Amino acid sequence: MELPVLNEKPTQGGCAASSCGSSDDQLNHLSDEIRAKVQNHPCYSEDAHHYFARMHVAVAPACNIQCHYCNRKYDCANESRPGVVSELLTPNQAVKKTMAVAANIPQMTVLGIAGPGDPLANPERTFETFRRLSEEAPDIKLCVSTNGLALPDAVEELSKHNIDHVTITINCVDPKIGAKIYPWIFWKNKRIKGEKAAKILIEQQQKGLEMLVAKGILVKVNSVMIPGVNDKHLAEVSKIVKAKGAFLHNVMPLIAEAEHGTFYGVMGQRGPTALELQELQDDCSGDMNMMRHCRQCRADAVGMLGEDRGDEFTLDKIEDMEIDYQAAMEKRKVIHQAIEVEMNSKRAAKVEVKAEKLGTRPALMAVATSGQGVINVHFGHAKEFLIYEASPEGVRFISHRKVDQYCEGDTSCGDGESVLQRTIRTLEGCEAVLCSKIGYEPWEMLETAGIMPNGEHAMEEIEAAVMLVYNEMAKSGKLDEVKQRATA
Amino acid sequence: MSLKIIESCVNCFACEPLCPSKAIYEAKPHFLIDAKKCTECVGDFDVPQCASICPIEGAILDALNVPLNPAGSLTGIPPEKMAEAMAELQAH
Structure with missing residues (x-):
């Protein structure tokens, strides 16, 4: 018997249909097909994140928008947050690094491209990396994270590379709020500012979301919770993206410190407290599968969520590594099976x-x-x-x-x-x-x-x-x- | 007539593929513009493409060494506010 872990807030006077029965994480709402796809993905499955690791390769430096929580000058070895990297890789270096990590950390099942810019604003570098990895390391799941501006044009190409997960960062569906988050976008050969820019970005995000869902690609939506800017608005965002078919919503807290040099950091915009974040996640959960174990990792993170072993795989170190990927793949398969056995037996042995x-x-x-x-x-x-x-x-x-x-x-x-x-x-x-x-x-x-x-x-x-x-x-x-x- | 990239460039590659004259090239320690090739996009676009996507204020100068994106124009952070925040951090 399994101990029920409830993810919906218990409602008064009986149980909400969605939270009844036993379940082990937020994935209990999902169809069997989706569950099968995400069961060994540490970023999507709360259960899997105890066992499997992920990595990001920083091949995508360019960006086509500016967000007030981001500073494009930022490069730091000690900080852990999105958009920060130490070393930019070429697609060739990224492929080598991925295979080196896969051979040395067999629990690594997922390779993501998440920046430090926008992966789809660097289509050649991003798709070259995906193309080669789907050929040379077919046992690694590929995923990508985007602001959505260039997404509609990329959906066709994404669907060719066996990428079954895409994350879109959607912070608002109202251009008035968007203008307070995005100072500009680069669109059709011009820099556009204000509400006009936010309106275009929002339209592209929503269109991209619909197109991905139509192609059967899983979409997770990330939102940054910014108190006083979009905190009251995110429940509506959650409702809309769920209605359009996103399978998971991940509300993350704003990270803003003056030393980061971001607009929000310098202007003294605060992030939410842990309790404010939790309350918003609870508010949204009535409408959506909420994700609560996100670690907001760096664009070059390596390892289990919450850890970073990037230092073991710097360019000069992987240069000297000889990887026999066929042999590594055999070994990985055995280890993945053992982990699955362990996960299943743990589930079965759970004392109620x-x-x-x-x-x-x-x-x-x-x-x-x-x-x-x-x-x-x-x-x-x-x-x-x-x-x-x-x-x-x-x-x-x-x-x-x-x-x-x-x-x-x-x-x-x-x-x-x-x-x-x-x-x-x-x-x-x-x-x-x-x-x-x-x-x-x-x-x-x-x-x-x-x-x-x-x-x-x-x-x-x-x-x-x-x-x-x-x-x-x-x-x-x-x-x-x-x-x-x-x-x- | 040519634009110029200076040392505050963060090597983000955003400008390079946009240049209609292929005047921008990767270099150390930062990207550069070939002055012989740069047309400031005249005849191709209404606005210089590199300066329209560059995220770093002050990184691209015109022929008179004037920044195309002056301080505060992209981030929205008033320059005096930025100076104040940086001074405060230095003090610690």
């Missing part, structure tokens, strides 16, 4: 832990994990936490929260906040944190902050452990009163 007490309120818990669906990371080593909500209806995955990355010179930056304090602030709204081990100092600080540390479930399956902890909390009476959920 039921809520023991009804009528208690839901509670958020943070989990330190590095994958395989178990609690296996020391509190102090966690670079991110997965957030789960437990309630009498079951356990559902909500989001991941990155522990604030700080620069080396942090001690001189002088805001007086320790790394530990930052980590605890990241866990705002959570009532317990489950990890494999935890030190004395953080234990005390967590307790003071009202978050119960718990190291009793090391190496145990996440959802079952979350429910066990929830039951203990319920038994002690902590969950009886309906606590107002904090809104920032």
Whole structure:
């Protein structure tokens, strides 16, 4: 038996049809055909992201629009966010790098092109890479991410290369809002600004979405949540793209800091808090399969979601690697099968832990994990936490929260906040944190902050452990009163 | 009559395929315009193509060394606001 993991917010007076029954992630809404396509795709399947890895190759530097959250000058080795890369590759280098990674990290199943510009504004470089990879490494899934402006013209070519996933970033369907996000586009040999530009971009995005769906290509929609700009508008975007056939909606928080040099960063536009993001994702989920495990990775990321092994595969390093891809493919096949067996047996062996007490309120818990669906990371080593909500209806995955990355010179930056304090602030709204081990100092600080540390479930399956902890909390009476959920 | 690419170019390749005169070429440390070939797009387009797609303010100059995309014209960030933010970051 499987523990139900609910992805829709439980509705009052019975269960919503879409959230009834047992399910293991947000994919439970999808048809069998789509499920089969995404089951080993870490970016699309919450379950798969514990087991499979992805990589991006930075072959597409040019862009045909400007977004206020992007700075085209940005190039940094330490930052992890979209649009950032260290090294631009030619298609030939990208093919070599992909095969080197595939041979060395057999869990890598997906190759994406996501920038640092717009892949479809660099059609020759992008399609040359796809063309060669579909011939030379046919066991790798290909996908592409675009702003949509050049999408309608690219659909035909995309459908030739066995690309079954496309991500379109759609931040709005209203040109008035678009004008606050996109200062200009390059269209028909001219730079166009303001609402006129946004209107063209929106039309191209919607047309591209419809054309991809008509071709049977899976479309995921990404939206950047920008408080005060499009936060109130994204539920409508969600409704529209779902109606047109997008299979997944991924609402991501704006990342904006002055040092990034972006319009939003310099002008002091803030990003959403974790709770604001979660509330919007919940609002949208009534209409849409929501994705909650996105790590907003770099345009040259390599490895499992949330990790980056790009340093092991720099150009000078792959230069010396001799790859026998036929042999690698055999090895990969064996490993993929083993992973599938493991995933299936884990699913089958899942211990059902039921809520023991009804009528208690839901509670958020943070989990330190590095994958395989178990609690296996020391509190102090966690670079991110997965957030789960437990309630009498079951356990559902909500989001991941990155522990604030700080620069080396942090001690001189002088805001007086320790790394530990930052980590605890990241866990705002959570009532317990489950990890494999935890030190004395953080234990005390967590307790003071009202978050119960718990190291009793090391190496145990996440959802079952979350429910066990929830039951203990319920038994002690902590969950009886309906606590107002904090809104920032 | 020729445009010029200067060191603030980030090598994004966007301009190169657009040039009707094939005057733009990849070079180190940044892209360059062959002054003998550049026509500033006269006769081909209403506006110079490289300067119409370039995302970097100040990276492309005209024959008089005047930037075709002055500070603030592309990002919408007022130059004084940018200076203020950068000064504040330097102070830390």
